[in-house]
Amino acid sequence: MKFETFYLESESTKIDIHGNSKDGYVLSSIIVPKALQGKGEGSKAMQELIDRVDKEQAIIATTPSSDFGSSKSRLIEFYKRFGFVPNKGRNKDFRFQETMIRYPR
Secondary structure, eight states: OOOEEEEEEETTEEEEEEEETTTEEEEEEEEOOGGGTTTTHHHHHHHHHHHHHHHTTOOEEEOOOGGGSSOHHHHHHHHHHTTOEESSGGGOOTTOOSSEEEOOO
16 A cells, blocks of 8 residues: 555544555544644544545544543543444454544545
8 A cells, every 4th residue: 555644634633544545544633732623623624534534535544542642432422423433343344453444425
């Protein structure tokens, strides 16, 4: 898989994602400064990302992690709001090892 990295910054929220429209993207991190958490900044940045990826008709995958301070269960619910589903069973895409995946709309 050929990777390109791009960063989206919505105000001071940083999203790190790599991949390409043909092979799909992997979302590595979304970092919202503590002072802005709970104010919709993460959702705004995520919507910007989803709009871009959908325009490219690309798959995006991620693995929620508490490494950056948020709880894993809270992140799972956050990603579900944007159309991510567990990457297992019927939805399993073996090209990705990440635990959640979102297909373009």
